[in-house]
Amino acid sequence: MSTTSGATGPVVRAGGDFQEPPRTPGGVALCGACRERGTCRLGVERERLDEDGVARFALTCPRDQEGGPDVAHGGWTAAVLDDCLGHLPLLHRVLSVTAELTVSFVKPVPVGRPLEVSARVERREGSRWYITGEMVLLPTRAVLARASGIWVTRDQGHFARHADWLAEQDER
Template sequence: MALCRGCRVGDRSCRFGADLFDATSPEEGVAFVQCPADFDGGPEVAHGGWIAGVFDDVLGRFLAHRGVKSVTATLSVSFLMPVPVARPLVLRTRILSREGRRITMAGALRLEGEHQDRATAEGVWVERRPDHFERHRAQMSADRPETP
């Protein structure tokens, strides 16, 4: 699976540890991830921000793997059980529906070999228009205060 721009530019592996990915069907995929120890949010437990970030990254990259360039519109995460750091995890992705450019997806995070979800996520990704980043840059420039 292709890396996001941040990791590609940095010439490194995925910062979320999501380097191994397999599309199991046109609508589903699985990523093998591991929370780095430096994302420890409690004693040997993954920080919630890492969990949300890995869902955002993997679900969005699944769409990219399917040829859909998208941005995240919404993401809701349910933290069900502690997610340990430095242990192999499995993140399953699934496309739930598509309406025009809006794609609803779900994900589930488990310890490798377990059958109980430790966290789940659902969100909406929007297929980008070709001028997405140009419009974004123009808005950011307009929002900058003038320098004397």
């Protein structure tokens, strides 16, 4: 585990307690770079796992993610779906990484409007979690995007092994 100093004090880096990452007051698990600012750069504001097994996320596309006029860059839509769907194993205290992700862009996603992403586990096979989700516009719940993917569970040595691999690359 390593730490660094962020705006809010020492920040536990990836490689630390993966199953219990720092969370915002809205319950949003924070990735590496967002820990220092204390909010999700992608605009995820609230996160919860409901009793029906569905994880639900309240979010807004930030203005600085604009692609076409007043609509999100497609990369934002893909990134936030990767993030939200990938939080589902974490909500079960399981570290995983995305192995595959497919995104259907159904409608342009408006910037600065309330949105919801929901995510559910379709099935689990070995170390693979098959997860699907969708993004809707509130309050009408019109579908803007859908996603499905495979997340692969990892042990705590995942990032250390990657660092070793990268060091080997650097020696070539």
